[in-house]
Amino acid sequence: MAEETKAPEAPKKEKIPRQQMPEQPADVRRHNFDEVPLGYTPEQAMKEASRCIQCKDPRCRQGCPVEVDIPAFIKCIKEGDFEGAIRKLWEKNALPAVCGRVCPQEVQCEGLCVLGKKDQPVAIGNLEKFAADYQRNHGRDVLPPKAAPTGKKVAVVGSGPSGLTVAGDLILKGHDVTIFEALHAPGGVLIYGIPEFRLPKAIVASECRYLERLGVNFEVNAVIGRSETVDELLERFDVVFLGVGAGLPMFLKVPGEHYIGVYSSNEYLTRSNLMKAYDFPNYDTPLVRGKRVATFGGGNVAMDSARTALRMGAEKSYIIYRRGREELPARKEEIHHAEQEGVEFMLLSAPVRFTGTDDGFLTGVECRRMELGEPDASGRRRPIEIKGSEFMVEIDTAVISIGSSANPLLTKSTPGLALNKWGNIVADPKTGKTMKPRVWAGGDIVTGAATVILAAGAGRVASNSIHDFLTFGW
Amino acid sequence: MFEIVERQELAQGTIVSNWIKAPKIAVKAKPGQFVILRANETGERIPLTMADTDPEKGLINVIYMVVGKSTALFKTLQVGDSYRDVIGPLGAATHLEKVGKVVCVGGGTGIAVLHPITRGLKNIGNHVFAVIGSRSKDLLIMEDRMRAASHELLICTDDGTYGHHGFVTDKLKEVLENNKDIGLAVCIGPVPMMRACCNVTKGFNVKTLVSLNPIMVDGTGMCGCCRVRVGGEMKFACVDGPEFDGHQVDFDELNLRLRSYLPEEKLSYDMFKSAHKCSCGS
Numbered sequence A: 001m002a003e004e005t006k007a008p009e010a011p012k013k014e015k016i017p018r019q020q021m022p023e024q025p026a027d028v029r030r031h032n033f034d035e036v037p038l039g040y041t042p043e044q045a046m047k048e049a050s051r052c053i054q055c056k057d058p059r060c061r062q063g064c065p066v067e068v069d070i071p072a073f074i075k076c077i078k079e080g081d082f083e084g085a086i087r088k089l090w091e092k093n094a095l096p097a098v099c100g101r102v103c104p105q106e107v108q109c110e111g112l113c114v115l116g117k118k119d120q121p122v123a124i125g126n127l128e129k130f131a132a133d134y135q136r137n138h139g140r141d142v143l144p145p146k147a148a149p150t151g152k153k154v155a156v157v158g159s160g161p162s163g164l165t166v167a168g169d170l171i172l173k174g175h176d177v178t179i180f181e182a183l184h185a186p187g188g189v190l191i192y193g194i195p196e197f198r199l200p201k202a203i204v205a206s207e208c209r210y211l212e213r214l215g216v217n218f219e220v221n222a223v224i225g226r227s228e229t230v231d232e233l234l235e236r237f238d239v240v241f242l243g244v245g246a247g248l249p250m251f252l253k254v255p256g257e258h259y260i261g262v263y264s265s266n267e268y269l270t271r272s273n274l275m276k277a278y279d280f281p282n283y284d285t286p287l288v289r290g291k292r293v294a295t296f297g298g299g300n301v302a303m304d305s306a307r308t309a310l311r312m313g314a315e316k317s318y319i320i321y322r323r324g325r326e327e328l329p330a331r332k333e334e335i336h337h338a339e340q341e342g343v344e345f346m347l348l349s350a351p352v353r354f355t356g357t358d359d360g361f362l363t364g365v366e367c368r369r370m371e372l373g374e375p376d377a378s379g380r381r382r383p384i385e386i387k388g389s390e391f392m393v394e395i396d397t398a399v400i401s402i403g404s405s406a407n408p409l410l411t412k413s414t415p416g417l418a419l420n421k422w423g424n425i426v427a428d429p430k431t432g433k434t435m436k437p438r439v440w441a442g443g444d445i446v447t448g449a450a451t452v453i454l455a456a457g458a459g460r461v462a463s464n465s466i467h468d469f470l471t472f473g474w
Numbered sequence B: 001m002f003e004i005v006e007r008q009e010l011a012q013g014t015i016v017s018n019w020i021k022a023p024k025i026a027v028k029a030k031p032g033q034f035v036i037l038r039a040n041e042t043g044e045r046i047p048l049t050m051a052d053t054d055p056e057k058g059l060i061n062v063i064y065m066v067v068g069k070s071t072a073l074f075k076t077l078q079v080g081d082s083y084r085d086v087i088g089p090l091g092a093a094t095h096l097e098k099v100g101k102v103v104c105v106g107g108g109t110g111i112a113v114l115h116p117i118t119r120g121l122k123n124i125g126n127h128v129f130a131v132i133g134s135r136s137k138d139l140l141i142m143e144d145r146m147r148a149a150s151h152e153l154l155i156c157t158d159d160g161t162y163g164h165h166g167f168v169t170d171k172l173k174e175v176l177e178n179n180k181d182i183g184l185a186v187c188i189g190p191v192p193m194m195r196a197c198c199n200v201t202k203g204f205n206v207k208t209l210v211s212l213n214p215i216m217v218d219g220t221g222m223c224g225c226c227r228v229r230v231g232g233e234m235k236f237a238c239v240d241g242p243e244f245d246g247h248q249v250d251f252d253e254l255n256l257r258l259r260s261y262l263p264e265e266k267l268s269y270d271m272f273k274s275a276h277k278c279s280c281g282s
């Protein structure tokens, strides 16, 4: 109550609407892989920043998993101090250019912004992206000061957001850091999963180059568990951080998943992003250019796949999802963008089997309609099959995006790690410590598939704990 | 960068052997494991089995057949040139076990894959029969190395230009008939050959290992492209294999999936050949 009455009186000046993000028009962008939002101009950013009423007890900040000092960085932007803004962001978040683009802001920072009660919330994500992009394109090219070398050696396994955060933090504290990455390019999901049109690879490369300039060693093509085991790393390094993600694709387990044209989203997106199959035959890796594509699932990964399909020349790109629109777990912006671009949503539908030709090519999927019952353990209403409601959809490509789980390659070769029943590594959420001495873990391999900012946050937690251990021995 | 230090053309240039500097992989590699190679920045990730290693010199040996764009591109790499990426060792190592008598059957470039396994089985004290075959005498590879890796080597050619005139399955059957105490068969080669061998060994109730070669991308269990059906279950060949119990493998499905990209592969190879013709005249 008291807080309500104390809220600043709205001054009698003209209300500034939330600044629209300029975007490539839908009918243009569905044919290219360039980034969809074009970014705020400095004027737009300052105008948007001026909407923030600088709450004393900022709700937005509680919505951010790493507690970015949102009013402070926005104040800097409002005053045109863009360098100050990025410094504020960096205090809590090593990857603002990425998070500004991919955080589910509507359920995090922006979801709690007080302006959102009556009006639209402050565009925190867009401002974060602006500050990071401005710094990358115009910022002074100075590296932050590094502590004196400690002589301690840290191995980081996996170069996704958690690993990059750990590496960035610990290199500044004077430790010697090496990142081991299984693929031939660093960045984790940011490089192999999230498409160019949503997160340009040049940004990920620039983040990695920055770490390299700070002195982080990158060893790509290093599959820990095969090339070298964690125990072997522990002989050469004082500590090991495991940020290997949740890279194991799940399949539907319905008949016909072997047909040519059925992909996991990991394969579909890895081919098109990491291997640049969208530029075949200039790049050698092929990806079938489906005319009628169905993506199964309703998360960000599904939206990315369905929108990639359009850019690969699909005439029809469907999202087939068991639950309803309300339950779609993807970011709102992604659903909106997908719809604008012409992705068709078949909600409350689940696949029963795939059909194909004798020589193995996918021709269709049989689906069954669903209705929503009582909420299940996850709190979402459970889909129930409607008997006899089967229908056929003619497709030549299917992308299965129903989630991913822990890849056992590393954990199986590492004795002494405790795993939960899904195969995720057990780690203390307050420190990132695992049950194995001198080994920390964080990100999707601990939590199961989650978000970039949660992985980055877990990296920050672990790096603090690792620094304490290397400095004080606990 | 991974430099080629020795290079040989075999089987009239249809097959190429490379010794590549990859010290970290060389000390780790075990029989049955493979690497993934990429020639350059625009290249595909191509899986090849290690036919041999030299840990002291830090070298690995791959032997590949030129079948399309990427292997043709590999063939242009000479001694002193480098692969951009070599990743490994990947896949589960062969479970080498002393069973007494074993028979190892290889066809085409499958012989390269079979070689370290054969040698491993011999080294731990098995009596090893080896059967290798090719279409014709000129196309047979690694005869000497296979002879050294086994106790008895039998050779077959489809056209009868060398050794037995006929398929490796003929000699496999013969060996199994004459040696009722054979405890294990390892059969590696083209899919139809492995399938035919498994049909033979089933009749003798001899456990049979095959090495599967589905299309792969990452080779770490992340993409699911390499899924194969074994005993009715979905397996990822890059991490669960590449070796499996041949009597459980669904070869039809493997064969289908290997054909996923035929039109794209042809386009890619044709473009490469026409671009390459002008520069080297071949």
Ligand SMILES: Cc1cc2nc3c(=O)[nH]c(=O)nc-3n(C[C@H](O)[C@H](O)[C@H](O)COP(=O)(O)OP(=O)(O)OC[C@H]3O[C@@H](n4cnc5c(N)ncnc54)[C@H](O)[C@@H]3O)c2cc1C
Pocket (backbone or CB within 6 Å): A102, A103, A104, A157, A158, A159, A160, A161, A162, A163, A180, A181, A182, A183, A186, A187, A188, A189, A190, A193, A194, A195, A222, A223, A224, A225, A243, A244, A245, A246, A247, A269, A300, A301, A304, A331, A407, A409, A410, A442, A443, A444, A445, A449, A450, A451, A452, A453, A455, A456
């Ligand atoms: C297509 C897609 C879209 C997404 N969209 C969003 C989004 O919009 N917003 C959002 O917040 N989140 C999104 N996510 C989720 C987010 O990307 C992940 O939660 C996050 O990347 C997890 O980070 P991580 O550090 O745990 O590992 P990852 O990013 O998964 O990286 C792990 C790295 O470890 C490497 N690795 C694995 N095993 C080994 C090994 N044995 N040895 C060496 N290296 C190894 C992998 O190759 C990989 O590079 C998306 C995910 C996908 C797949």
Ligand SMILES: Cc1cc2nc3c(=O)[nH]c(=O)nc-3n(C[C@H](O)[C@H](O)[C@H](O)COP(=O)(O)OP(=O)(O)OC[C@H]3O[C@@H](n4cnc5c(N)ncnc54)[C@H](O)[C@@H]3O)c2cc1C
Pocket (backbone or CB within 6 Å): B034, B044, B045, B046, B047, B048, B049, B050, B063, B064, B065, B066, B067, B068, B069, B070, B071, B072, B109, B112, B113, B212, B213, B214, B215, B216, B217, B242, B258, B259, B261, B262, B265, B266, B269
């Ligand atoms: C574990 C494993 C080990 C292998 N070891 C050897 C070896 O030691 N020697 C050897 O000559 N060959 C080996 N192969 C096969 C080799 O990888 C293919 O011949 C090669 O990828 C063909 O590529 P290309 O571009 O030259 O030909 P393409 O014309 O692109 O392909 C020819 C055929 O090869 C298969 N193929 C295509 N791309 C791939 C891919 N990315 N992964 C696997 N297969 C593919 C397809 O069936 C295709 O029709 C192995 C394959 C696997 C999976």
Ligand code: SF4
Pocket (backbone or CB within 6 Å): A063, A064, A065, A066, A067, A068, A070, A093, A099, A100, A103, A105, A108, A109, A110, A124, A125, A128, A453
């Ligand atoms: S990191 Fe994500 S949640 Fe936090 S302020 Fe930035 S966009 Fe919002």
Ligand code: SF4
Pocket (backbone or CB within 6 Å): A051, A052, A053, A054, A055, A058, A059, A060, A061, A070, A071, A112, A113, A114, A115, A122, A124
């Ligand atoms: S809640 Fe909204 S208005 Fe308040 S400080 Fe945060 S962004 Fe600004």
Ligand code: FES
Pocket (backbone or CB within 6 Å): B215, B216, B217, B218, B219, B220, B221, B222, B223, B224, B225, B226, B227, B236, B237, B238, B239
């Ligand atoms: S090649 Fe990707 S999972 Fe095996």
Ligand SMILES: [Mg+2]
Pocket (backbone or CB within 6 Å): A284, B044, B068, B069, B070, B265
């Ligand atoms: Mg190819």
